[in-house]
Amino acid sequence: MSATTTTAPEVRLRGAAVPTALTLLVVLACWQVAVPLLDIPVYVLPSPTAILAHADWSAIVSASGSTSVGVVLGFVAGNLLGFVLAGLIAWSAAAASVLYPIGLSLRSVPIIALAPFITLAVGRGVSATTTVAGLIVFFPTLVNVLAGFRSVEREALELMRVLNASKRDVFVRVQLPAALPLFFDALKIAAPTSVLGVMTAEWVIGGHGLGQLILTESLALNGETMWGGIVASAVIAGLAFTLVSLAERLLIPWAGDQ
Amino acid sequence: MAGTDAIRADAVSKTFTIGKESFQALGEVSLEIPERTFATFIGPSGCGKSTLLRILADVIAPTSGEVSVFGRSAAQAREERDFGFVFQDPVLLPWRSALANVELPMQLNGIDKAERRARALELLDLVGLQGFEKALPAKLSGGMARRVAIARALTLGPRVLFLDEPFNGLDEIRRQNMNAELQRIWLETRTTTVLVTHNVSEAVFLSDRVFVMGRNPGRIMAQLEIDLPRPRTIETMTSPEFVEYDRELTALLRTAYEDAEP
Ligand SMILES: Nc1ncnc2c1ncn2[C@@H]1O[C@H](COP(=O)(O)OP(=O)(O)O)[C@@H](O)[C@H]1O
Ligand SMILES: [Mg+2]
Numbered sequence: 393m394s395a396t397t398t399t400a401p402e403v404r405l406r407g408a409a410v411p412t413a414l415t416l417l418v419v420l421a422c423w424q425v426a427v428p429l430l431d432i433p434v435y436v437l438p439s440p441t442a443i444l445a446h447a448d449w450s451a452i453v454s455a456s457g458s459t460s461v462g463v464v465l466g467f468v469a470g471n472l473l474g475f476v477l478a479g480l481i482a483w484s485a486a487a488a489s490v491l492y493p494i495g496l497s498l499r500s501v502p503i504i505a506l507a508p509f510i511t512l513a514v515g516r517g518v519s520a521t522t523t524v525a526g527l528i529v530f531f532p533t534l535v536n537v538l539a540g541f542r543s544v545e546r547e548a549l550e551l552m553r554v555l556n557a558s559k560r561d562v563f564v565r566v567q568l569p570a571a572l573p574l575f576f577d578a579l580k581i582a583a584p585t586s587v588l589g590v591m592t593a594e595w596v597i598g599g600h601g602l603g604q605l606i607l608t609e610s611l612a613l614n615g616e617t618m619w620g621g622i623v624a625s626a627v628i629a630g631l632a633f634t635l636v637s638l639a640e641r642l643l644i645p646w647a648g649d650q
Numbered sequence: 651m652a653g654t655d656a657i658r659a660d661a662v663s664k665t666f667t668i669g670k671e672s673f674q675a676l677g678e679v680s681l682e683i684p685e686r687t688f689a690t691f692i693g694p695s696g697c698g699k700s701t702l703l704r705i706l707a708d709v710i711a712p713t714s715g716e717v718s719v720f721g722r723s724a725a726q727a728r729e730e731r732d733f734g735f736v737f738q739d740p741v742l743l744p745w746r747s748a749l750a751n752v753e754l755p756m757q758l759n760g761i762d763k764a765e766r767r768a769r770a771l772e773l774l775d776l777v778g779l780q781g782f783e784k785a786l787p788a789k790l791s792g793g794m795a796r797r798v799a800i801a802r803a804l805t806l807g808p809r810v811l812f813l814d815e816p817f818n819g820l821d822e823i824r825r826q827n828m829n830a831e832l833q834r835i836w837l838e839t840r841t842t843t844v845l846v847t848h849n850v851s852e853a854v855f856l857s858d859r860v861f862v863m864g865r866n867p868g869r870i871m872a873q874l875e876i877d878l879p880r881p882r883t884i885e886t887m888t889s890p891e892f893v894e895y896d897r898e899l900t901a902l903l904r905t906a907y908e909d910a911e912p
Contacts, residue, residue, distance in 0.1 A: 545739070545741065547737045547738075547739055547741045548741050548743070550704070550709045550735075550737065551735065551737065551741050553709055553728075554707055554709060554728065554733050554734075554735040555731065555754070555755050555758050556728060556729050556730075556731050556758075557758050561758055565743075565754070565757075565758075566743065569743070569745045572745075644745065646744050646745045646786050646788065647744075647745075
């Protein structure tokens, strides 16, 4: 028995894909049947086939593009910031005493309350939505990664001491890898959160993304396109989450077997 | 087993302070362990065996007293990487294969990749793990993980090997097999070894010198030389001499336990 018996990531994904697809089909079917049965007005909830046939898909695709850019940039920026700050805090007590209170106070401000300020500072559009998404995902990542750095057992640190390892070696060879599972947990939380952040910002600040589209289409009582936008946002969030999970399985296969 | 002392502890004590509470884990402990000796600490749990081992290896500092290792301070010896240490928990890095875990000390020491790979393979062989080089720790049984930890502790050719209950939790037969294997490795390397255990026959089987420890505060209550020919075998364990040592050590340990109960 050699150790290379782990299931390949694709195989495991495919295994989960079948029940997921089935569930989705059942939900769609119920939806399709329920709308005419309950006589729901089309501007509130059109049936899936009506959405498919009558939504303004070119507008939805273009809005999805704009939203995705904000999601990706905000996701990267916020997580990078959270990771680096957690690293600095774990590395040096001095950095911790300065940075942690700053992080905490930033946390206690509802980010969306900063929207007017953010618009003044970076302008409207993608720069603003990116900033909001980044700020929203940053703190949970900071907390998780910090917990990761601190999750190293005492005996592992004692082992490094017996080996007369430098502080840098302890950090790079023990603390950093030990933090990765919790970092990926944070990324999985951050993926849908950053979609939420971007869309909320679009709603409040404006721009060309899905948040704005859903708002205007609902006001115009255009249920099909509004629902098309909602479905598109769910797809973006799901896709982001799936990509992170896939990256996790590829990059830290050892963590799944704990 | 005459010759110079590998380890000398002089009136070593340890008091832990947590907040306003302080607790004396070790009274004044003095001991000598000659070079190339297999020495063992045995005693009731909580009597400070692990603490004493950590102090000898300069993992933690004593509150008072001194430790010298081959004539230098324990700190100097540690900085010169004289020590191999196997903790009660194998503490393998879960993202590293068995081989990469064994390579770790050499990697920290700047030994080049080809050389450390060769040496690590040799050591995995020595502990009987050929074929498991690529296995991640999660795929190893408890006994295999402990053997990886032992191989890792041997990589830099330590002058002193510390083993803190390395076979705890293994069933009796596995423990005996591991003991036989450890004795074989020890006979090959003759590294001065300090073992912590609370298993009497393990202590007799492996040791040249056994220190019986007691509690409140932790201290050495008795010292017993085991003068049995090596290699010791399963047959040795049924010999009258072995049985007598076992009985004697059990009696000493019983006193240590009785003393420890309030
Ligand atoms: N880092 C520590 N802080 C506080 N108390 C400790 C610490 N390490 C050990 N102790 C205490 O010291 C005593 C001896 O512990 P230990 O050396 O682990 O005993 P043993 O290995 O013989 O079971 C125990 O009562 C334990 O709770
Ligand atoms: Mg112990």
